[in-house]
Amino acid sequence: MNLTAIFIVAIVVGGITSIISTLSNKKIKESNKFNKEERDDMQVQIQKMNERIATLERIVTDEKYSLNKQFADLK
Helix, strand or coil: CCHHHHHHHHHHHHHHHHHHHHHHHHHHHHHCCCCHHHHHHHHHHHHHHHHHHHHHHHHHHCHHHHHHHHHHHHC
16 A cells, blocks of 8 residues: 555544544433423432431431330341
């Protein structure tokens, strides 16, 4: 291969990789987008889960829970 052919191939390959990279980045950005309604629904779900976790933590760290567990272990 002569030097001109090598440069042409390098330019074509560089262009193709640039196009592929741009398209894949665009597709990733589009897949990460949620509409406002979906975001609001997710925020409500996260808030409900946080409340449930707080309740579970409160139950598990309660002294009565520990005492009841010890009684159950004795049975």
